[in-house]
Amino acid sequence: MLDAKQLRADLKQVAAKLANRGFTLDIAKFESLEQQRKDLQVKTEQLQAQRNQNAKAIGQAKAKGEDVQPLMDAVANLGNQFELTKQAFDSVQAELDAMMALIPNIPHETTPVGKSEEQNIEVRRWGVPRTFEFEAKDHVALSEARGWYDNDAATKITSARFSVLKGSMARLQRALTQFMLDTHIQDHGYEEVYVPYIVNQDSLFGTGQLPKFAADIYKLEKHAEHDTSDRDLYLIPTAEVPVTNLLRNEIVDGAQLPLKFVAHTPCFRSEAGSYGKDVKGLIRQHQFEKVEMVQFVHPDQSYAALESLTNNAEALLQKLGLPYRVMALCTGDMGFSAAKTYDLEVWLPGQNAYREISSCSNFEDFQARRLMARFRTGQDKPQLLHTLNGSGLAVGRTLVALLENYQQADGTIVLPEVLRPYMGGVDKI
RNA sequence: GGAGAGCUGUCUGAGCGGUUGAAAGAGCACGCCUGGAAAGUGUGUAUAGGUUAAUAGCCUAUCGGGGGUUCGAAUCCCCCGCUCUCCGCCA
Numbered sequence: 109m110l111d112a113k114q115l116r117a118d119l120k121q122v123a124a125k126l127a128n129r130g131f132t133l134d135i136a137k138f139e140s141l142e143q144q145r146k147d148l149q150v151k152t153e154q155l156q157a158q159r160n161q162n163a164k165a166i167g168q169a170k171a172k173g174e175d176v177q178p179l180m181d182a183v184a185n186l187g188n189q190f191e192l193t194k195q196a197f198d199s200v201q202a203e204l205d206a207m208m209a210l211i212p213n214i215p216h217e218t219t220p221v222g223k224s225e226e227q228n229i230e231v232r233r234w235g236v237p238r239t240f241e242f243e244a245k246d247h248v249a250l251s252e253a254r255g256w257y258d259n260d261a262a263t264k265i266t267s268a269r270f271s272v273l274k275g276s277m278a279r280l281q282r283a284l285t286q287f288m289l290d291t292h293i294q295d296h297g298y299e300e301v302y303v304p305y306i307v308n309q310d311s312l313f314g315t316g317q318l319p320k321f322a323a324d325i326y327k328l329e330k331h332a333e334h335d336t337s338d339r340d341l342y343l344i345p346t347a348e349v350p351v352t353n354l355l356r357n358e359i360v361d362g363a364q365l366p367l368k369f370v371a372h373t374p375c376f377r378s379e380a381g382s383y384g385k386d387v388k389g390l391i392r393q394h395q396f397e398k399v400e401m402v403q404f405v406h407p408d409q410s411y412a413a414l415e416s417l418t419n420n421a422e423a424l425l426q427k428l429g430l431p432y433r434v435m436a437l438c439t440g441d442m443g444f445s446a447a448k449t450y451d452l453e454v455w456l457p458g459q460n461a462y463r464e465i466s467s468c469s470n471f472e473d474f475q476a477r478r479l480m481a482r483f484r485t486g487q488d489k490p491q492l493l494h495t496l497n498g499s500g501l502a503v504g505r506t507l508v509a510l511l512e513n514y515q516q517a518d519g520t521i522v523l524p525e526v527l528r529p530y531m532g533g534v535d536k537i
Numbered sequence: 538g539g540a541g542a543g544c545u546g547u548c549u550g551a552g553c554g555g556u557u558g559a560a561a562g563a564g565c566a567c568g569c570c571u572g573g574a575a576a577g578u579g580u581g582u583a584u585a586g587g588u589u590a591a592u593a594g595c596c597u598a599u600c601g602g603g604g605g606u607u608c609g610a611a612u613c614c615c616c617c618g619c620u621c622u623c624c625g626c627c628a
């Protein structure tokens with residue numbers, strides 16, 4: 109969420125910046141609501157002040173044993189008047205809140221301006237795609253040939269866009285996860301956290317998935333007979349949600365910053381809009397494994413932190429020997445809550461293309477404001493933190509990349525050195 | 538799943554319809570005292586929102602969350618969440 113004060117003060121400039129990301133801010137609507145809000149709030153609070161004074165006076169008079177009837181008569185009308193004004197104020201405020209909740213973050217000045225992914229800018233490239241002396245297969249052909257991947261079984265058990273992995277491939281996914289977590293906690297200074305995979309609405313609102321992206325998230329059905337609670341629960345679309353919400357409504361000691369967490373979780377996405385793309389294989393699934401890094405930092409440090417967080421994700425690809433490129437997302441392609449995002453795209457020989465394997469973003473104080481995630485230095489006033497996160501990495505897609513990049517003519521897969529300890533010491537599968 | 542107890546500021550803890558944003562203590566900050574320190578002593582010590590040039594004043598809200606009763610609610614009523622204890626079940 110944007111700062112309401114800033115929005116009021118620089119409405120035109122903010123609108124111009126948001127236009128870069130394809131968002132049209134309804135200036136007239138905002139100004140009208142804001143004017144109403146201001147009038148009604150002032151009026152409401154005045155009536156409240158009056159009511160408080162009267163109540164106090166009655167209390168005092170009663171204590172002295174005086175007759176309070178004249179005072180009671182004097183305030184007879186006030187309640188009604190207050191009720192009406194308050195109602196009007198609440199409804200305007202609710203409309204304003206709903207509008208604010210749907211305004212995306214302001215892109216950082218270094219975020220390239222553009223309409224779609226074509227305008228994303230390649231920042232750097234690492235590694236050279238291997239040249240094959242045979243016809244390179246894609247991961248579906250490779251894994252099916254070895255009996256490692258069973259799409260039909262998954263469909264039978266659940267529905268489309270899930271998968272069953274078997275044998276060495278299933279183990280390799282687990283090995284990858286361990287390797288990623290270990291690298292982040294041992295080399296990059298992250299603290300590992302284990303978090304719930306089911307979250308409430310407040311958490312999803314805090315990180316910005318709600319209210320706008322409800323269609324992409326699996327919502328759990330309530331059983332009316334024995335669930336009397338009034339809160340809805342959802343499967344996490346990413347570990348970002350539970351991990352970032354660790355600091356919701358918290359004030360941390362500024363001396364402890366930065367806080368760096370890493371978590372491995374499955375992620376569940378209904379991906380309503382994406383049918384027709386990547387229909388085969390592991391690229392786009394309703395359920396996938398991901399290792400996620402989350403940082404809470406001092407506002408002055410967040411852009412330095414974005415670079416280092418991105419480097420942390422890159423380090424994994426380098427250790428795994430997977431060629432990749434770093435893309436700075438343009439204003440039109442960036443997610444709702446982000447001010448700046450780097451995507452890491454790994455080389456996939458099966459597709460002869462670079463494909464997203466990690467997305468690293470600085471949200472500045474956009475999420476923190478929704479979350480009320482703050483820090484305090486000494487006796488200073490609490491200040492909003494800056495939040496960042498990035499995949500490190502999407503495990504399923506890393507598995508795809510390993511299979512395709514390390515395939516041999518006979519269909520076996522050579523394992524990069526760093527994974528061998530996690531695979532019982534073997535050098536290929 | 539059953540029964541009971543509770544949820545108050547950084548913490549402990551009082552208040553159970555009336556000038557209570559909230560006693561008291563601890564902690565913390567600043568001062569006094571001291572050669573210095575401890576002890577003692579004094580003052581201060583929430584957050585959010587509005588108004589505003591203002592991080593100055595002033596106003597509003599907040600005692601787990603939401604709603605209600607009332608001129609007035611931390612205090613009474615209802616719904617929900619959470620914590621603890623005992624029993625049952627379970628990985």
